[in-house]
Amino acid sequence: MHISDGILSGPLLAAGFGGTAVLAAITMRRMDMEEIPKVSVITAMFFVASLIHVPIGFSSVHLILNGLAGVVLGMRAFPAIMLGIILQAILFGHGGVSVIGVNSVMMGGGGLLAYGVWQLRHYFSFAHKEVVFGALAGGTGVLVSGLILAMALLTTGEEFMATAGGVLAAHVPIVIIEAIVAGYCAGFLMRVKPHLLAGYKPAPLANDNKETLSKAS
Amino acid sequence: MPLDIDRFAHLDSPLRRWDPRFKIFSLGFFVLGVALIKAIPLGAAALVVALVLVGMAGLPLHFVVGGVQWVVLFLLPFFVIMPLSYPGEVALHVAGLPFAWEGLRLAVLIALKAIAIVLTAYTVFGSNRFDISMLALQRLKCPKIIVQMLLFTYRYVFVFLAEMQRMETAMRARGFVKKADRHTLRVIGNFVGTLLIRSFERTERIYKAMLSKGYQGEFHTLVIFKAVGMDWVKAAAVLAIVIFLFGADAAGVFKPAVQDWY
Numbered sequence: 001m002h003i004s005d006g007i008l009s010g011p012l013l014a015a016g017f018g019g020t021a022v023l024a025a026i027t028m029r030r031m032d033m034e035e036i037p038k039v040s041v042i043t044a045m046f047f048v049a050s051l052i053h054v055p056i057g058f059s060s061v062h063l064i065l066n067g068l069a070g071v072v073l074g075m076r077a078f079p080a081i082m083l084g085i086i087l088q089a090i091l092f093g094h095g096g097v098s099v100i101g102v103n104s105v106m107m108g109g110g111g112l113l114a115y116g117v118w119q120l121r122h123y124f125s126f127a128h129k130e131v132v133f134g135a136l137a138g139g140t141g142v143l144v145s146g147l148i149l150a151m152a153l154l155t156t157g158e159e160f161m162a163t164a165g166g167v168l169a170a171h172v173p174i175v176i177i178e179a180i181v182a183g184y185c186a187g188f189l190m191r192v193k194p195h196l197l198a199g200y201k202p203a204p205l206a207n208d209n210k211e212t213l214s215k216a217s
Numbered sequence: 218m219p220l221d222i223d224r225f226a227h228l229d230s231p232l233r234r235w236d237p238r239f240k241i242f243s244l245g246f247f248v249l250g251v252a253l254i255k256a257i258p259l260g261a262a263a264l265v266v267a268l269v270l271v272g273m274a275g276l277p278l279h280f281v282v283g284g285v286q287w288v289v290l291f292l293l294p295f296f297v298i299m300p301l302s303y304p305g306e307v308a309l310h311v312a313g314l315p316f317a318w319e320g321l322r323l324a325v326l327i328a329l330k331a332i333a334i335v336l337t338a339y340t341v342f343g344s345n346r347f348d349i350s351m352l353a354l355q356r357l358k359c360p361k362i363i364v365q366m367l368l369f370t371y372r373y374v375f376v377f378l379a380e381m382q383r384m385e386t387a388m389r390a391r392g393f394v395k396k397a398d399r400h401t402l403r404v405i406g407n408f409v410g411t412l413l414i415r416s417f418e419r420t421e422r423i424y425k426a427m428l429s430k431g432y433q434g435e436f437h438t439l440v441i442f443k444a445v446g447m448d449w450v451k452a453a454a455v456l457a458i459v460i461f462l463f464g465a466d467a468a469g470v471f472k473p474a475v476q477d478w479y
Contacts, residue, residue, distance in 0.1 A: 005335065031362060087374070182406070183406065189413065
């Protein structure tokens with residue numbers, strides 16, 4: 001979900017760029033050169049995800065995956081999504097150049113909150129909790145973005161009331177689909193390569209094989 | 218859908234010869250100025266300027282149309298939603314729904330501005346090789362780490378698309394058909410996970426190879442930017458257009474399509 005050029009008012013565009021600058025400064029603090037490739041992978045994924053279509057009824061929607069970005073990258077999800085939006089604006093006018101700030105806050109903010117939800121899993125212990133919290137995070141990402149988009153439209157003027165309502169309604173199926181896909185994906189990553197997940201804590205090892213295993217990894 | 222924005226950057230044109238630093242800065246200013254316009258005639262003027270830019274850049278028509286078509290698709294609903302939902306004076310009723318000319322005017326303004334901005338962005342980034350545009354961004358004091366990530370991502374996007382298409386072919390060969398059910402979503406979830414792991418492991422290999430060749434967070438280039446008089450003239454012309462558009466808009470020469478926007 002993007003907002004296009006030419007709709008929002010000047011102060012809102014400025015607020016978008018300001019918010020993006022602040023969030024980028026916070027989330028990119030102490031960023032190491034070695035993190036660049038991993039963040040870029042997710043940016044490219046975020047970009048490519050918009051080409052993966054999922055059928056619903058007679059129509060289809062494409063994946064957004066900003067929640068999943070939070071699940072994998074944590075705080076760095078914000079710069080990753082911001083760069084994805086910049087590239088989308090430059091490469092195929094998806095969104096637009098003047099709304100890069102607003103779109104970054106919208107999608108990246110969803111990613112950050114998804115990370116918050118994802119981290120809550122540490123307080124629980126049950127089987128397949130990664131699937132459940134991955135799904136919650138995936139849904140949160142899109143839901144928050146939809147809410148921010150609707151709010152941006154409403155603050156622009158009351159003539160956008162109907163559009164904002166339509167936008168929110170259109171988000172409902174996307175939230176459900178994103179949640180299911182992100183849940184399965186988080187479960188898959190947990191089984192196959194758990195180190196990729198943000199905030200991954202390896203299970204404590206029994207004393208007798210601790211040494212050999214830590215050497216092996 | 219081919220995504221490489223710079224596949225026609227070899228075509229010689231006044232825009233290609235323009236120093237990319239000046240081009241990105243002044244046309245970026247133009248884009249922001251256009252985003253703030255409130256009157257339809259000025260929005261149309263901005264679109265004309267953008268079309269002139271496209272013409273000067275000499276980019277093939279199908280390339281530009283391919284870029285604009287997504288924007289147009291996104292904008293079409295506004296022509297229906299806005300007139301039917303605009304608060305205030307209602308001119309007539311269409312199929313029992315209130316139809317306001319003001320809403321239609323707003324939709325026209327939005328479309329004009331959006332198309333003008335996308336066309337401008339296409340000419341800016343379509344008339345130079347992508348790495349040169351990014352180098353210009355860096356010279357314009359864009360943080361180095363952001364420029365590096367943009368370059369990495371731009372490269373990865375094409376690699377991942379190829380990887381994704383390979384995996385999709387493999388899935389089809391095994392008889393997978395997308396349906397609207399939970400099984401499909403599960404397969405797609407695993408598909409995304411696999412794509413992530415494969416991509417990540419690939420970039421790790423690439424990164425290690427780059428480090429072993431002496432990469433230290435910067436790409437070196439033989440490109441040297443050298444501004445000449447013409448670069449300044451072109452930038453000044455664009456800035457004059459922006460000031461004219463913005464001034465005419467602020468002075469209220471034309472009736473704005475939106476009241477109480479600010």
